[in-house]
Amino acid sequence: MVKKDKTINTSKFGLNDTIAAVSTPLGQAGIGIVRLSGKDSLSIADKIFISREKNKPSKFKTYTTHYGWICENGKGKIIDEVIMTVMRSPKSYTKEDIVEINCHSGFLPLKKILNIAVKMGARLAEPGEFTRRAFINGRIDLAQAEAVLDIINAKTDSALEIGVSQLKGELSKKIEEIRNGLVEVLAYLEASIDFPEEDIDKLSLKQQTKHLVLAKRNIESLLESSEHGKIMREGIDVVICGKPNVGKSSLLNTLIKEEKAIVTHIPGTTRDIVEEVINLKGIPLRFVDTAGIIEPKDLVEKEAIKRSRKQLENCDLALFVLDNHQKISNQDKNLINNLKGKNIIFVVNKIDLSSKINIKTLKSLAKNSTIVKISALHKLGIRDLEDAIIKNIWQGRFKTNKGVFISNIRHIQALRNALFETDNTLELISKKISVELICFELTSAVKELDSITGRTIEKDLLDKIFSEFCIGK
Ligand SMILES: Nc1nc2c(ncn2[C@@H]2O[C@H](COP(=O)(O)OP(=O)(O)OP(=O)(O)O)[C@@H](O)[C@H]2O)c(=O)[nH]1
Ligand SMILES: [Mg+2]
16 A cells, blocks of 8 residues: 655645545435545434434444434434434545445435535535545555556456456555665665765675565556557557448448448448447447448548548548459459558358359469458458457557556556666666766656556645545545
8 A cells, every 4th residue: 555745735624524425326226325434424313314223324334224314403303214224433435434324216315415514514526526535545556546447437348357456556565666676765865875984785886786686577568558558549440441331330330230331232332431439349349330432423422431441541440341242353462562561360251152253363462461352242251351350459458467557647657667767777877977976867767657556646646546536436
């Protein structure tokens, strides 16, 4: 667990306040939760809750639930029938006393219970304030707090896995390991400036370099994982391209299992870009169907082809579709030539029809790219194509990092800066340049790592991070 630098005031709002919020979506559902956190949570609960056991919440044992009613002032009109859970400090989400009131989820009960809590002394919580308190009170570090948001926003299994691993503190542990290496060198160098005469345990130049090189490798390996992390979180763009009428739109529809794009036997059917995101083996894939690229006959075709090319320029992977029932034309060859340097899978469509395509020629044009044979119309070979797409995504990119993946832009930037500064330190050491300057660079690298875990962090940045949370979290 990372301890925060005590000199930094990380609190935006009074920690002495007891905060309250509706922690579930405000609407009709089975159960809604009003949550209180702070030193007065239990005394507020005493004033508004009548338990069936005739006991007061301030007497409840931690992590126990109690049946009862919320009343206007502890005895007046009943507002709702509820279950109350008490979680006492320090073993709670915020490390403060927490009371959770499970009520019927309707706009009115939730609003009324919240209002009564406020009337009895609580303050409405700001977005993310519960998690912010968990961070300020030292239960979790900043990377873990950000993981909470990632878990809430996760759209794929993999994104969820990254979030959970980060919440467990696996990223923080890795960052701390790197930091320890840097700090060891820094402590030695600073001591040698402050007490030049004294007999400090010597850290040889070789040992200093060893620590720094190890830190550098570890930072690099985390940065390498960032591409993987980014793919799992944001996914990749796959553009379906090829000549008109080869079955691009049919393939899109088959892949997304929906008749989204118009399919006809008339070449030049697709004009606008049609796209859809699907989740394939935990990775979000944005499939984009494009207009067949040919010599344009009119202004509309010209614009459609311009858009197709633009999509192709920016995509991560192109599916180049060919018609099994046709010979490879010069047009195909030109298109393939124009895709040089792109990441491509060649898709031979319409395998239900007799084969006229020359596979040998295609193989020589495809070079090392994969070729998959399918029928979009009869849904043949689609699983093979999906497997080829997944294999292509991870090919050459997947570098294991013991399950620690970076996917947050803020973390990536901090690591890049730390790498730059560690490199500078190594250079300064090798050139035997002033120890003060070396310490300065090394301190900057440590600060960058600390900004990830929140040991040191600018207050504005902290405000920005927590403002992205919802109220009640
Ligand atoms: N026999 C057979 N016909 C197919 C197959 N896939 C697509 N087709 C037919 O080929 C024709 C063109 O299909 P589309 O999906 O519109 O082709 P496209 O490449 O999107 O065409 P444009 O939008 O005009 O560039 C349609 O008549 C489809 O039914 C297939 O696997 N087998
Ligand atoms: Mg089409």
